[in-house]
Amino acid sequence: MTDLRSAAPFTEADLAGQVGRAFPGGSYTVHPWRAWLLADTVLAHPPSLRSSGGGAQVAHPLFAWMAATGAMGVTWDELFSWFGATAADGPVFGEHETTLHRPLLVGATYRVSGGIVSAERKVGRRTGVFDVVGYAMDLHDTEDGTHVATCWNSIVFPRRNA
Amino acid sequence: MTAAAVEVGTELPVYDVPSVSAEKMKTMAALLSDPTPIHWDVETLQALGMGDRPVNQGPLNMSYVMNAVTGWAGGPDRLRRLRVRFLGTVLAGQHLRVRATVTGVREEVGARLADCDVVLEVLRDDTAGEAVLSGTATVVLP
Numbered sequence: 001m002t003d004l005r006s007a008a009p010f011t012e013a014d015l016a017g018q019v020g021r022a023f024p025g026g027s028y029t030v031h032p033w034r035a036w037l038l039a040d041t042v043l044a045h046p047p048s049l050r051s052s053g054g055g056a057q058v059a060h061p062l063f064a065w066m067a068a069t070g071a072m073g074v075t076w077d078e079l080f081s082w083f084g085a086t087a088a089d090g091p092v093f094g095e096h097e098t099t100l101h102r103p104l105l106v107g108a109t110y111r112v113s114g115g116i117v118s119a120e121r122k123v124g125r126r127t128g129v130f131d132v133v134g135y136a137m138d139l140h141d142t143e144d145g146t147h148v149a150t151c152w153n154s155i156v157f158p159r160r161n162a
Numbered sequence: 163m164t165a166a167a168v169e170v171g172t173e174l175p176v177y178d179v180p181s182v183s184a185e186k187m188k189t190m191a192a193l194l195s196d197p198t199p200i201h202w203d204v205e206t207l208q209a210l211g212m213g214d215r216p217v218n219q220g221p222l223n224m225s226y227v228m229n230a231v232t233g234w235a236g237g238p239d240r241l242r243r244l245r246v247r248f249l250g251t252v253l254a255g256q257h258l259r260v261r262a263t264v265t266g267v268r269e270e271v272g273a274r275l276a277d278c279d280v281v282l283e284v285l286r287d288d289t290a291g292e293a294v295l296s297g298t299a300t301v302v303l304p
Contacts, residue, residue, distance in 0.1 A: 034193065037189060037193060038193055040189075041186045041189045041190050041193065041222070042186075042190075042222060042225035042226070042228075042229065043179065043186075043225075043226070043229060044225070044229050044238070058237065058238045058239040059238070060225070060228070060238055061228050061232065061238055061241040061244070062221060062224065062225045062228060065221055065224070066193070066194070066221070069194075070194070070195070076196075087198065092248070093220045093248045094247070094248065095245065095246065095247045095248070095297075096220075096224060096244075096245070096246050096248075097243070097244065097245040097246075098241075098243065098244045098245075099242070099243045100241055100242055100243070103238065103239040103241075
């Protein structure tokens with residue numbers, strides 16, 4: 001793998017050039033086992049695995065984020081590399097927004113699409129130079145095509161050498 | 163809780179995580195396919211000079227806020243929107259508290275919505291805390 005830290009600095013022009021870049025995308029299924037394990041992990045009440053009839057069970061709302069990032073079609077390392085960074089550079093979550101147009105359901109499959117929506121270089125008095133990159137994904141139910149959720153996030157990339 | 167009883171200034175019941183579990187972080191790492199070892203490998207943490215308490219995943223911190231507002235509103239189907247800013251880290255064993263306050267009540271396409279300010283705090287003692295996540299949430303009222 002190329003060591004991008006030793007390559008030329010990632011410029012503001014490089015940064016701007018990534019805005020609009022699309023993720024390959026993919027699909028994500030809220031399998032019952034996933035729904036149970038996630039709910040248990042986040043200290044919520046897991047949906048019953050023995051339930052029959054009565055319609056689909058609602059999945060924990062964190063599944064919007066799980067599906068969006070799980071099926072965006074690139075790994076975290078690949079996404080970091082789009083911005084000339086690696087996990088060792090210390091990128092961190094900045095902000096997150098989930099908008100749910102309807103609840104996600106256990107057993108449903110969602111198509112994920114999206115990409116880079118913003119990128120801005122900033123200078124903090126204490127933190128020095130850093131880049132804030134926004135990326136967003138839409139979730140559509142593969143069964144009926146309904147747009148069920150939008151997931152927007154930002155990552156902060158420290159630029160110690162900028 | 164009934165929609166009629168909700169008004170600007172209504173405080174939601176506090177939601178506590180008495181002790182953040184390192185074991186849950188391991189399951190979360192597997193569910194996320196997250197290879198970052200600071201969430202589960204103490205040896206790596208020590209090598210990085212980060213002590214010996216694994217760092218909770220950001221989505222886990224977010225989920226506690228979701229639990230707090232949806233538990234109050236009536237279930238996981240009640241969340242319409244959550245926007246948060248990550249302000250700090252949460253370590254295994256820490257005591258967390260979610261606090262939320264209604265800032266607006268409105269109608270939208272036949273649904274009655276409550277907008278809330280939300281904050282997740284690490285408690286240093288039983289009363290005072292440091293905010294590690296803050297933002298806003300919108301839920302559908304019953």
